[in-house]
Amino acid sequence: MKNRLLLNQVMKYTFFLLTLVALGVLAVLIVQVFTQGIGWLNWSFLTSKLSLNPERAGILGVIVGTVMLMIVVGPVTMVLGICTAIYLEEYAKKSRFQSFIQTNISNLAGVPSVIFGLLGLTVFSRMFGLGSSILAGGLTMSLLVLPIVVVASQEAIRSVPQFLREASYGMGATKWQTIRRIVLPAALPGILTGMILSLSRAIGETAPLVVLGIPVLIMPIPSSIMDDFTALPIQIYYWTLDAVLTPEYANLAAATIIVLLIVLFVMNSAAIFIRNKFQKRY
Amino acid sequence: MKKLVKSTGVVFLVAVLMAVVVACGGGNNSGGNAGTNEGAQNNTPSTGNNSAANSEEPVEENLSGAVIIDGSGTVYPLMARIAEEYMSTKQSGVSVQVGRAGSSAGFKKFIPGELDFADASRPIKDEEIEQLAENGLTMDDVIEIKLAYDGLTMVINKENDWATEMTKDEIVNMYLSGHYAADDVVKWSDIRPEWPEEEIKFYGPNENHGTYEFFYEVILEKQDLVATANLQQEYSTLVDLVSKDKNAIAFFGFGYYVSNTDKLTAVKVDFGNGPVEPSLETIGEDLAYAEFTRPVFTYLNGQYAKEKPQVLDYAYYVLEAAPQFAGETGFAPMPDAILAEYKSQLDALK
Amino acid sequence: MNNNLGVKEQIQQNLQKRNKRLMEKAVPALLFTAAFISVLTTIGIVLTLVFDTMQFFRHVPFWEFFTSTKLSPLSREPSFGILPLINGTIISSLIAMCVAIPIGLTSAIYLSEYASERVRKLVKPMMEVLAGIPTIVYGFFAYSFVTPLLAYIIPDLGAKNVLSPGIVMGIMIIPLVASLSEDAMSSVPNSMREGALALGATRLEVTMKVIIPAAISGIIASFVLAVSRAIGETMIVTIASGSSKNFTFDITESMQTMTAYIVEFTSGDAGSGTVGYYSLYAVGFTLFVFTLVMNLIAQYISRKFREAY
Numbered sequence: 042m043k044n045r046l047l048l049n050q051v052m053k054y055t056f057f058l059l060t061l062v063a064l065g066v067l068a069v070l071i072v073q074v075f076t077q078g079i080g081w082l083n084w085s086f087l088t089s090k091l092s093l094n095p096e097r098a099g100i101l102g103v104i105v106g107t108v109m110l111m112i113v114v115g116p117v118t119m120v121l122g123i124c125t126a127i128y129l130e131e132y133a134k135k136s137r138f139q140s141f142i143q144t145n146i147s148n149l150a151g152v153p154s155v156i157f158g159l160l161g162l163t164v165f166s167r168m169f170g171l172g173s174s175i176l177a178g179g180l181t182m183s184l185l186v187l188p189i190v191v192v193a194s195q196e197a198i199r200s201v202p203q204f205l206r207e208a209s210y211g212m213g214a215t216k217w218q219t220i221r222r223i224v225l226p227a228a229l230p231g232i233l234t235g236m237i238l239s240l241s242r243a244i245g246e247t248a249p250l251v252v253l254g255i256p257v258l259i260m261p262i263p264s265s266i267m268d269d270f271t272a273l274p275i276q277i278y279y280w281t282l283d284a285v286l287t288p289e290y291a292n293l294a295a296a297t298i299i300v301l302l303i304v305l306f307v308m309n310s311a312a313i314f315i316r317n318k319f320q321k322r323y
Numbered sequence: 324m325k326k327l328v329k330s331t332g333v334v335f336l337v338a339v340l341m342a343v344v345v346a347c348g349g350g351n352n353s354g355g356n357a358g359t360n361e362g363a364q365n366n367t368p369s370t371g372n373n374s375a376a377n378s379e380e381p382v383e384e385n386l387s388g389a390v391i392i393d394g395s396g397t398v399y400p401l402m403a404r405i406a407e408e409y410m411s412t413k414q415s416g417v418s419v420q421v422g423r424a425g426s427s428a429g430f431k432k433f434i435p436g437e438l439d440f441a442d443a444s445r446p447i448k449d450e451e452i453e454q455l456a457e458n459g460l461t462m463d464d465v466i467e468i469k470l471a472y473d474g475l476t477m478v479i480n481k482e483n484d485w486a487t488e489m490t491k492d493e494i495v496n497m498y499l500s501g502h503y504a505a506d507d508v509v510k511w512s513d514i515r516p517e518w519p520e521e522e523i524k525f526y527g528p529n530e531n532h533g534t535y536e537f538f539y540e541v542i543l544e545k546q547d548l549v550a551t552a553n554l555q556q557e558y559s560t561l562v563d564l565v566s567k568d569k570n571a572i573a574f575f576g577f578g579y580y581v582s583n584t585d586k587l588t589a590v591k592v593d594f595g596n597g598p599v600e601p602s603l604e605t606i607g608e609d610l611a612y613a614e615f616t617r618p619v620f621t622y623l624n625g626q627y628a629k630e631k632p633q634v635l636d637y638a639y640y641v642l643e644a645a646p647q648f649a650g651e652t653g654f655a656p657m658p659d660a661i662l663a664e665y666k667s668q669l670d671a672l673k
Numbered sequence: 674m675n676n677n678l679g680v681k682e683q684i685q686q687n688l689q690k691r692n693k694r695l696m697e698k699a700v701p702a703l704l705f706t707a708a709f710i711s712v713l714t715t716i717g718i719v720l721t722l723v724f725d726t727m728q729f730f731r732h733v734p735f736w737e738f739f740t741s742t743k744l745s746p747l748s749r750e751p752s753f754g755i756l757p758l759i760n761g762t763i764i765s766s767l768i769a770m771c772v773a774i775p776i777g778l779t780s781a782i783y784l785s786e787y788a789s790e791r792v793r794k795l796v797k798p799m800m801e802v803l804a805g806i807p808t809i810v811y812g813f814f815a816y817s818f819v820t821p822l823l824a825y826i827i828p829d830l831g832a833k834n835v836l837s838p839g840i841v842m843g844i845m846i847i848p849l850v851a852s853l854s855e856d857a858m859s860s861v862p863n864s865m866r867e868g869a870l871a872l873g874a875t876r877l878e879v880t881m882k883v884i885i886p887a888a889i890s891g892i893i894a895s896f897v898l899a900v901s902r903a904i905g906e907t908m909i910v911t912i913a914s915g916s917s918k919n920f921t922f923d924i925t926e927s928m929q930t931m932t933a934y935i936v937e938f939t940s941g942d943a944g945s946g947t948v949g950y951y952s953l954y955a956v957g958f959t960l961f962v963f964t965l966v967m968n969l970i971a972q973y974i975s976r977k978f979r980e981a982y
Contacts, residue, residue, distance in 0.1 A: 049875035056783035059776050060796060063847045067803050070814050077817070093400075093407055124707030132701050133708070144972075146711050151898070151968035152961065153905025155932045156718060159957045162939065163721040184714045191711070215693060217700045245807025248907035248932070252939045254422075256393070258403050260410045261418040269389070269420060274809040274908075281813050281912055285559040285566075286582050291817055298810050309805060313798075424940065431947075530747030553917050553927075554747075556937045560833060560915055564927075567824075567832035 074302070078295025086296060090260050091271070095289035100297055102262045106175065106270035107244060113179025113266055114186065114243045119236060121183070122190030123225075126232075129191075130198040131220055150188035157185045158252025166253055173253050175266040181249050186239035193235020197228035230319035237312040241305050247274035273301045386414045386633040393422035394429025394442030395533050396558050397473060397576035398619045400652040402442055405644045406637075413640060417633045425531025425556070433622060434458055439634045441622045444473065444533030444576065445540075464625040466638075466672075468665050469618040470645045471654035474577040474606035475537060476615075477590035478562075482569045485518045486511065488591045488598040491614065497572075498525065498538075500547035507549040511570070519570075526561050526573035529554035534575055537617050562586060576619075577601050578653025606655040619654065628672050635672065642666055722961055725954035729753075732948045738955065742920035746938070746949040753952050755959060757920045761928035762963075765839045765910055766903035768924065772843025773899055777850025778892065784851070785858040786880050797852075804848035812912035815841035820913060833915025833927035842909050846899045853898065857891025858884050894975040901967035905960065907932040931960040 089099025125142075133139040161181030171177035201224050209219040225232075255275050263270045277294045284291035392402060399421060406419035422429075426443040433441035434454045452462055477494055479486055493514055496502045503513040509525075511518035527548075528534045535554065539545060555561050558579050565571040566586035580589050580601070591598035594614050599605050605612040621641065628635040642665055646656035730738070733753045741754025780800070784793055820837040824830045861884050869879045885892065915927035916937045929937070938953045 045875055045878070049877040052877045053783075053787050056779045056787060059779040060783045062776050063780065063803060063844060063851075064796070064799050066844050067799065067806075069818075070806075070810070073814065073818050074810070090411075092411075093403055121707050121710050124704045125711060128701070128704035128708040132704060142708055142711060145715055147972065148965060148968055149711060149715060151901055151905075151964055152718065153907065153932060153964055155905070155907045155935050156722075156957055156961050158939070159935065159954065160714070160718050160721055163725075164717055187711060187714070215697050217696055241805065245805075245809065247807070247809040248911075248936065251908075251911075251936050254939060256391075256420040256422045257399070258406065258421045259418070260407060261415075269418070274807055277809050277813060278908065278912070281809075281816060282557055282559050284817070285563045286579065294813055298813060301807065301810070305805060305807070309801075553919070554745075555916055556940065557916075563832045564915070 071302075074295050074298050077292055078297070078299045081289075081292045081296040082299055086293075087300070090262065091258065091276075092260070093258070095287060095293055098293055100273070100276060100300065102259065103271050103273055103276045103297070104300070105262050106259075107272040109175050109263055109266060109270065110179050110182065110272055111240055111244065113176060114182045115236070115240060117180065117183040118187055118190045118239055122187055122235070122239075123194050123232060125187075125191045126194030126198055127220060127225075130195055131216070131224070146188045146191055150192075153248075154185055154246055155248040155252060157181055158249035160184070161249055161253050171267075173255050173269055175263060175268060175270045178250055178253055178255070178270065178272070179266065181253065182243045182246060185246065185249060186243050189239040189242060190232075190235050193238065194228070194232045197231025197235070198224060200231065201227045230315050234312045234316050237308050237315075241308045241312075244272075244304060244308075245274055245301065247278055250275050251278065273297055273304075277301070384632075385416050386636055387416040388418070388631060388633045390417060390419040390440070390631075390634050390637045391438050392420060392440040392442060392621075393424050393432055393438050394440075394621070395426045395444040395619065396423040396528070397444040397532070397534050397578065398442035398470065398621065399423035400578050400582075401470060401619075401645065401648060401654055402440075402621065402641075404648045404652055405641055408644060408648070409637060409640050414633065414636065417637065419637060425529075426533030426536070428531045430622075433624065434460075436460075436624065436627075439624055439627045439631070440638075443620045443622060444617065445536045446620065447622060460624070460626065466623040466625055466628075466665070466668055468621050468623060468638075468641065469657055469661060470621055470641070471619055471649040471657055472606050472608065472616050473619045473654055474601040474612050474616050475534065475542070475574055476577045476580045476601045477572060477574050477592065478565055478580055478587040479572050479590055480565055480567075480569050481586065481588055483588065486514075486572070486590060487588060488593060489514075490593040491595075494590070494592065495543060497523065498543060498548055498552070500549050507551045509549065509551075521570050524564075524568055524571040525549055525552035526564055526571055527552055527554050528558065528561065528575055529556055531556060533619075538574055541617070542615070576653070577606060581653035603650055603653075603655050616655075618657075625672055628669070635669065638669055639666070642669070718961065722954050722958040725951050726958045729948065729951035729955040732951070733955075744918040746952055751948060753948070753955075755931075755956060757918045758929055758931045758934050758956060759959070760920055760922075761835060761910075761914070762904055762930040762932075762960075764922070764924060764928060765835050765842065765914065765930055766900055768836060768839025769842035769846055769903040769906075770896070770900060772840055773846040773850050773903075774896060776843075777847045777895075777899070778854055780847065780851040781854035781858060781892075782880055782885075785855045786876055786884065800848040800851055803845075804852075806845075808845065808906060808908045809912075811841050811845050812838070812908040815909055815913040827925055830925045831915075831927050833913065833917070834925050835910075835914050835928040836924045838909045838913040839924070841913070842903055842906050845906070845909070846902055849902060850895050850899050853895030854888070854892045857888035857895065860891070861887045890974050890977055894971045897967055897971040897974065901964045901971065904930075904967065905932065905964050906930075907936060911936045931956050931963075935960075 086099050087104070088101050089097065090102050091100070092098040129139050129142060158181065161177060165171045165177040165180050166173060205223050205227065206219055209223045214222070250272060255271055256269060257279055259269055259271045277297050280290040280294035280297065284294065392406070403421045406421050410417065410419055426445055429438065429441040429443060430447065430451050432438050434451065435458055447467070455462070455465065477489070497509055497514055500507055503509045509523045510520050511523055512520040527538065530536075539548065553564070555564070558575055561573050561575060562579060562583050565573045566583070580587055589601055591600045592612070592615060593599070594611070596611070599611040601612050601615070604610070606616050607613065608616060610616070623638050628638055642662050646659070646662065649656040738753055738755055740756065741752060742756045743752045743754045744757045745752055784796060788796065815838045819841055820830070820832070820834065823837055830836070865883055865887065866879055869883045874882070910930045911933040914929065914933060916929045916933060917927040918929055919926070921928065934956050935953055938949065
């Protein structure tokens with residue numbers, strides 16, 4: 042009898058400790074990155090162009106590249122994602138087509154990102170001749186994160202109470218009017234949260250961009266979506282690779298990681314903030 | 324307080340996005356290496372109908388557009404250095420992009436017209452010239468520029484205190500497939516009995532790289548490499564692997580050794596007149612390390628140089644800057660007479 | 674004149690009505706088009722992979738590709754055996770599973786069965802943070818921190834090895850296993866817990882004898898998804914495991930996974946038309962099939978599990 046209770050207590054703490062392992066690693070990772078990078082993270086690092094010389098190198102062009110990539114990914118995924126979600130939730134409910142697309146989307150979510158890179162390389166880079174421009178990278182990324190937006194938007198639309206729709210129909214509104222004026226505004230917080238999460242996934246994705254063949258050294262600041270570019274994760278990758286040749290690059294990589302993590306933190310905080318603020322409206 | 328921080332974060336993000344959207348208004352499209360073989364792009368080499376060639380020296384004007392360079396990883400440090408200097412001191416409006424996929428990979432992109440320059444650590448091959456012709460470019464349209472001299476360097480781990488000097492024959496034999504062992508597991512003691520009885524780990528750049536081809540064709544005289552050799556795409560990986568493995572040996576361009584003298588030892592090679600250490604004093608066509616010395620190249624697409632002023636301007640700058648930056652990136656500079664001849668070739672393009 | 678105005682207004686009203694009707698007809702079509710893009714994406718992926726894979730098998734016999742242990746895509750007599758890559762992929766995923774399954778599952782048990790609401794509120798967001806860190810950051814961490822650390826313990830560890838990225842990949846996957854398993858356990862009806870507790874069982878016995886058996890399919894599904902994620906992981910193995918194409922089982926050595934092969938090849942030689950270029954797609958296709966099968970299995974298991982309650 043005693044033994045059973047003791048075992049229970051022992052296991053309880055074992056489980057707890059093992060749960061802490063993952064969080065401990067997280068702490069170590071963050072401490073390590075900060076100790077390596079924080080000394081290199083200053084105003085001139087954020088506002089100068091890339092350079093081979095670690096003392097002079099900065100990531101302004103990299104940040105601009107990432108932001109412009111998001112300018113492509115954002116609208117494309119927003120339009121495609123929301124439209125797909127509306128169609129599935131409001132127009133194609135419980136049809137065979139709906140379950141087909143649903144399965145398709147959940148399978149797309151499980152396709153390795155490097156495969157999306159191959160798709161982008163074949164279709165956008167070569168077939169459409171977009172090379173390794175921001176547009177090619179952005180379209181590739183959009184397809185990659187589309188499932189996230191669709192699923193989040195579907196959940197948001199589904200959580201809009203039925204009586205609101207019925208009230209709208211009762212006032213003589215058509216289906217589309219109801220969706221546009223009632224359902225979408227009510228589902229907006231959830232959709233926005235999904236959007237932000239998908240963008241934060243896109244900001245951190247490296248593999249598809251590497252496969253698209255982003256050149257190693259790009260100094261000019263990109264000015265249009267047809268320009269070649271480099272983005273935060275790509276730069277981290279190249280600097281990590283080349284740290285063997287120039288040790289200071291490891292610090293630059295760490296400093297860039299800090300920037301990336303801060304951006305992600307801000308975005309996710311925004312998502313959580315929106316989620317909490319609008320959670321219980323009905 | 325927390326809420327305040329969060330909401331300012333959001334506002335800040337939105338502001339940044341807006342600012343960039345506004346800034347993106349007037350983007351100039353520099354259609355550079357939109358590369359397809361089937362040509363869905365506007366920069367396929369077209370003979371004849373080029374726009375009025377700019378006859379004045381393009382020093383005064385502000386150029387724009389892109390210069391696309393890819394190819395040898397050996398040449399990359401030098402070319403990237405030149406590109407950076409050009410962009411920061413000469414033409415800040417021009418975007419010079421330097422890749423390092425490897426010499427063969429560079430030519431594969433150069434042939435269908437995806438590149439302005441192809442860096443190479445070996446001369447262009449006949450079959451590559453044939454493929455160029457199929458794409459409508461003869462060698463008259465392509466300018467071969469020898470940038471500098473590179474010494475192929477054999478590197479070993481810092482802890483390796485026995486193999487610091489080897490004869491050329493020993494190096495060749497150890498890398499030859501089947502010379503010491505049928506299964507290509509070679510021990511240091513196979514080469515000299517007094518050396519440790521431990522397996523040698525062979526490393527080198529993979530077949531994408533001109534360095535590999537130079538080693539295979541010139542040094543091994545086209546005999547097979549040991550099957551146990553571990554060939555890598557990235558030079559940084561090679562440096563890393565050798566610096567952490569006592570029994571490793573690798574070969575690559577001198578430049579990658581120079582930036583890692585703290586991690587690696589260069590093998591002094593005896594070509595018959597005593598051991599020679601590769602250095603800027605010994606690397607050259609008629610210096611002591613000549614047998615392992617080779618020129619490194621960049622190939623310029625002359626059609627693009629005629630059509631795009633920024634490409635021609637950059638080509639001039641390369642000739643001017645290559646000897647200047649060769650030393651600091653681990654190359655021995657080309658004699659001035661050779662560079663002067665290239666300059667006259669460029670003049671003829673105008 | 675007045676009449677005229679009336680007519681005009683009527684015309685306008687009619688137009689508006691017609692526009693409304695048009696809208697109602699056009700909107701579903703537009704939405705359908707958007708929804709179809711996702712299908713097109715899948716078709717695009719399959720087509721690009723299949724097309725060039727077929728080109729590849731024109732040059733290399735199917736049999737050789739899947740049974741040869743020699744992979745040297747660039748040499749003069751290139752040989753294409755995918756086994757070294759499959760081997761590297763499986764070994765790195767296995768190492769990841771050895772880390773992710775025990776820790777992920779115990780975290781799930783703790784959060785679902787033991788933790789107070791306060792602890793749960795604290796730990797779960799942290800798990801989300803762990804899940805949200807980009808893989809490139811893990812890659813940097815594996816290469817610049819975990820590998821040197823392991824080298825202290827294992828002296829003859831290679832600078833590039835499969836052990837370090839495997840472990841880090843496992844850490845990365847913990848949140849996935851933990852959250853999915855926890856969902857499965859939390860959805861076990863409370864009445865079962867209470868019944869067992871009322872009979873005098875300890876929390877541990879309840880977990881082991883009631884909850885886990887009841888949630889087993891959801892838990893297994895989470896493992897399968899985790900494997901799929903590990904197989905598809907790219908940057909960590911690319912950075913920290915190097916690109917040796919040797920067929921070996923020594924985890925202190927460098928190995929290449931299918932994903933890393935794709936990255937290496939595209940960063941080196943994306944000039945189309947060579948057998949090596951087509952091999953990229955053959956490897957990609959194999960990878961795609963691997964992960965797809967895993968995902969389908971996971972979906973199948975969890976669908977069965979949904980029918981349970």
